Amino acid sequence: xxxxxxxxxxxxxxxxxxxxxxxxxxxxxxxxxxxxxxxxxxxxxxxxxxxxxxxxxxxxxxxxxxxxxxxxxxxxxxxxxxxxxxxxxxxxxxxxxxxxxxxxxxxxxxxxxxxxxxxxxxxxxxxxxxxxxxxxxxxxxxxxxxxxxxxxxxxxxxxxxxxxxxxxxxxxxxxxxxxxxxxxxxxxxxxxxxxxxxxxxxxxxxxxxxxxxxxxxxxxxxxxxxxx
Amino acid sequence: xxxxxxxxxxxxxxxxxxxxxxxxxxxxxxxxxxxxxxxxxxxxxxxxxxxxxxxxxxxxxxxxxxxxxxxxxxxxxxxxxxxxxxxxxxxxxxxxxxxxxxxxxxxxxxxxxxxxxxxxxxx
Numbered sequence: 001x002x003x004x005x006x007x008x009x010x011x012x013x014x015x016x017x018x019x020x021x022x023x024x025x026x027x028x029x030x031x032x033x034x035x036x037x038x039x040x041x042x043x044x045x046x047x048x049x050x051x052x053x054x055x056x057x058x059x060x061x062x063x064x065x066x067x068x069x070x071x072x073x074x075x076x077x078x079x080x081x082x083x084x085x086x087x088x089x090x091x092x093x094x095x096x097x098x099x100x101x102x103x104x105x106x107x108x109x110x111x112x113x114x115x116x117x118x119x120x121x122x123x124x125x126x127x128x129x130x131x132x133x134x135x136x137x138x139x140x141x142x143x144x145x146x147x148x149x150x151x152x153x154x155x156x157x158x159x160x161x162x163x164x165x166x167x168x169x170x171x172x173x174x175x176x177x178x179x180x181x182x183x184x185x186x187x188x189x190x191x192x193x194x195x196x197x198x199x200x201x202x203x204x205x206x207x208x209x210x211x212x213x214x215x216x217x218x219x220x221x222x223x224x225x226x227x228x
Numbered sequence: 229x230x231x232x233x234x235x236x237x238x239x240x241x242x243x244x245x246x247x248x249x250x251x252x253x254x255x256x257x258x259x260x261x262x263x264x265x266x267x268x269x270x271x272x273x274x275x276x277x278x279x280x281x282x283x284x285x286x287x288x289x290x291x292x293x294x295x296x297x298x299x300x301x302x303x304x305x306x307x308x309x310x311x312x313x314x315x316x317x318x319x320x321x322x323x324x325x326x327x328x329x330x331x332x333x334x335x336x337x338x339x340x341x342x343x344x345x346x347x348x349x350x351x
Contacts, residue, residue, distance in 0.1 A: 037328075046333075053336035057328045063321055071325045075332060172321055227314060 001106040003030050005082040008098070009072035010089045011065050011155075013039040016048055018091035023052050025095040026087075035075060036089075037068040065155075066169040066176025073164050082106075084164050088155040097196040101158035110192040111163040112184060114149065115156030120195030127200060133214050144221060145181035149193055153177040153217075156196050163189055174213060175220035229273075236272045240265060 008031050012019060019036075026034055034054040038045040040062035049056055057075060059068065069086055076084055083105045087093055097115060104110040117126055118134075126134070137152035153174070159167065166187040169176040184191050244265050251258070271278050271294070278290025287293045 050335055056333040056335055058331070059324050059328050061324060063324060067321050067325070071328055074325060075329050170318065172317065223310070223314075227311060 001082060001102050004032065005080065006031060006085060006102065007033040007035055007072075007076045007079070007081050007083070008085045008087050009035045009037060009069060009076070010087050011037045011039055011068035011072070012041060012045055012089035013062060013065070013068075014041045014043045014045075015089040015091075016043050016045065019045070019048055019089055020052070022087070022089065022091060022095070023049065023054060027053070029095055029098070031085075031095075031098065033081075035072050037072050039063060039065065039068040064171075064173035064176075066174065066179070067172040069176065070169040073167070073169075077164060081161065081164075083158055083160055085158045086155060092198050092200075093156045094197045094199070097156060097194070098158070100194050100196075101156065104192040104194065105158050105160045109190070111160050111189040112167075112180075113158045113192045113194050114151070115154045115196035116149065116151035116193045117154060117196060117198040118150040119193060125198065125200060129211060130200075133211055137214060137217075140218065140221070141178050141181055144178060144225060145185050147181045147185060149181070151193070154196070154198075163187075171220060171224055173220055174217045175224060178217070178221050179224065233272050237269065240268045240272065 008026055010019075010022065023034055023036075032053065034052075036045070036049055036054050036056050038056065038058040040059045046056060046058065055075070057071060059071065072086070073084065083102055085098055085101060087095075087098070093115070101113040101115060104113045134152045138149055141152055142148040154177070157180075166189065167180060167183045169179055171179045183189070247261050247265075271290075275290060278293055280290075282288065282290045282293040285293065287296070
């Protein structure tokens, strides 16, 4: 796949530590179209990325990761692209995994590929509590969407043009990760799960979401189903 | 007339005045509000009437019936407000998104992509 036609969307909310590293790694692997969505961070993200060749979009207020991703999609829709990759800004994802996600988009076998931390041989890295929560979450997703994935909430995904055009996140916050499944189902999109590495850094347990967040997500999900 | 009736009637009257001042154009709102105010007034003045209806519905006392109905009404209002908040949030999101995309910054130019750590210029 021509990397010039791949757009990497990185939603960022106050993640300042590794952002530069991530962007640099992406550039080294010749992903030159990087869209940073600053979701109303209180820290100065602009300052960090201003010397990097990226597209910087800032929400005036914090709306949530779902909204940030959707903003990225809306921006990219106006451009000429083959695929969009969503990549977390906190350093949990590895740039090396992007190629395997894009593989299935490129060969046309999937409209969307979803990263999964439970496929492949890196299963043991996931902390126990997180693992249990994700197990419950994926079954809740099954009840709501009819799709059983190996991973419930993974921010690493690749979408082709069709998927970007059809998917629209109306859940501003974290429930978008489940909403994407509803939309895959509704729009009959073909998807593939792809093994990926996830880095849990014991020195910064704040990475990713807290366990309490899962309750909030469930609440958002129920309300979403009630009012869609 | 006893104390509580005066308090409740005054409340109902104030509600009615408030409603008339900012009267809604939707017929359904007018009908619904009129029914609520008339029922409230009747039941405040003749509280025993609620007992009769309650017995018919299998509820012990009129006050219990009113309580159950109030809970239902409360949930109805909560849901209505929630729907409104979600709609507002959606409008709000669209505005913020539109504004953000319009103001998108394209840092650096294509020619220093191979050297990302170079200081870039705004296009």
